[in-house]
Structure formats: C-alpha cells, structure tokens
Amino acid sequence: MRVVIAEDSVLLREGLTRLLTDRGLEVVAGVSDAVALLKTIDDLAAGDGLPDVVVADVRMPPTFTDEGVRACVTLRGLYPGLGVLVLSQYVEEQYAGELLAGSTRGVGYLLKDRVAEVREFVDAVKRVAEGGTALDPEVVQQLLSRSRKGDVLTGLTPREREVLGLMAEGRTNAAIAKQLVVSDGAVEKHVSNIFQKLGLGQSQQDHRRVLAVLTYLNS
Incomplete structure (x- = not known):
C-alpha cells in the first residue's frame, strides 16, 4: 500500500x-x-x-x-x-x-x-x-446536529440515525454491531429500514450505503 x-x-x-x-x-x-x-x-x-x-x-x-x-x-x-x-x-x-x-x-x-x-x-x-x-466521529456528530434542522432524515428513529452516523464514519455492519452491542442481524435490519425510508431501492449494497451516507451528509 x-x-x-x-x-x-x-x-x-x-x-x-x-x-x-x-x-x-x-x-x-x-x-x-x-x-x-x-x-x-x-x-x-x-x-x-x-x-x-x-x-x-x-x-x-x-x-x-x-x-x-x-x-x-x-x-x-x-x-x-x-x-x-x-x-x-x-x-x-x-x-x-x-x-x-x-x-x-x-x-x-x-x-x-x-x-x-x-x-x-x-x-x-x-x-x-x-x-x-x-x-471522524466529531465530524459526523456535527453533521448530525445540523441534519436535525432539515426534513430529509425526520423519518428515521434515533437508533437508525445512530446506525447511519456510524455508517458515515465508514464502519461495516459488524463494526456497528460491536459498537452498539447488538447482533449483526439487528444492524442489518436497521440498515434495511434506512434504505427504505430514504427511498433507496434495490441495487448493489455498497452503492446504496454510499447513497445513504451522501443523503445524510447533504441533509
């Protein structure tokens, strides 16, 4: 490298x-x-x-x-x-x-x-x-605070916002599960809900993660 x-x-x-x-x-x-x-x-x-x-x-x-x-x-x-x-x-x-x-x-x-x-x-x-x-988690936190003033993410639950914030840091589902002390399946369910609520249809998984993070950062 x-x-x-x-x-x-x-x-x-x-x-x-x-x-x-x-x-x-x-x-x-x-x-x-x-x-x-x-x-x-x-x-x-x-x-x-x-x-x-x-x-x-x-x-x-x-x-x-x-x-x-x-x-x-x-x-x-x-x-x-x-x-x-x-x-x-x-x-x-x-x-x-x-x-x-x-x-x-x-x-x-x-x-x-x-x-x-x-x-x-x-x-x-x-x-x-x-x-x-x-x-950086502090960057994500500031962007999250700003996003609360907008409408794009209002449909997400607090836990889904937390998961999306960790996605924005670049963490995998397994890393998110470890951070939140939940099962991998629980994280997968939250991620699926995030995609659905943000209107991100079926496509390559990595592509949808990028789109979700961009929606989050631009909100």
Missing part, C-alpha cells in the same frame, strides 16, 4: 512517515505544500503509478487556509481512483462538505488528535486506500 504525505510540519510529516512505515505501508513521498503535492502526484502517475492514498493537512502554505483540501478536491477530480484522507486541527464543515461532494468513496476526514490513536488511524488510512470512507 503506497502513501503520499502532505504536511508542512516537518516533525508531524516525519512522525506520520515513521508510524505508517512501521506498520507495513510504503510512504513514497512527503511534501510540505499543496503545489508540491499536485506535482508529486502528477509525476507518480506518469512514472511509477499513482499511490493508493494521500494523507494531507487541510491548511498548508502559503496562506494556511484551505490549500490542502483544495488540492485534494482537485486530485479527486483528476484521479478518481486515488484515496484522499484529510487531517484537520478541528472540525470545519465547509471543507468536509467540499471534500465529500459527489462521492464518499475513497475519502476521509479526521481530526489530528485521532493520529494518537495509532491503530484506528492506520485502519482509517487503509480503509480509504481501499475505497472506503473514514469520517
């Missing part, structure tokens, strides 16, 4: 590199700004091949506003198969929304504090690299 890290802090960039390398991932490049990130990905695409995932800070030089997330949005447009995991100091709903617009496949948004939870962080990197979703 090949990774590119974009982080202006040398200490954090080197720390992420060591952390991921020690767990069997190959960090093929580390850059300090968005311009270098875009050039590096283009060069890799033309040479050794795209990495599996980019791990990037939201705020990067020169203005330290939104260069990192803008670069990631650009990369998702140019290279749809490239996983993108954005790290942020705190929840910024606008940036999360821009990153997730269109598809939640191969995308993640985590708070930097989550890096300290090494196993969860590495799992998130791998999940995004494999085309899954990894959203």
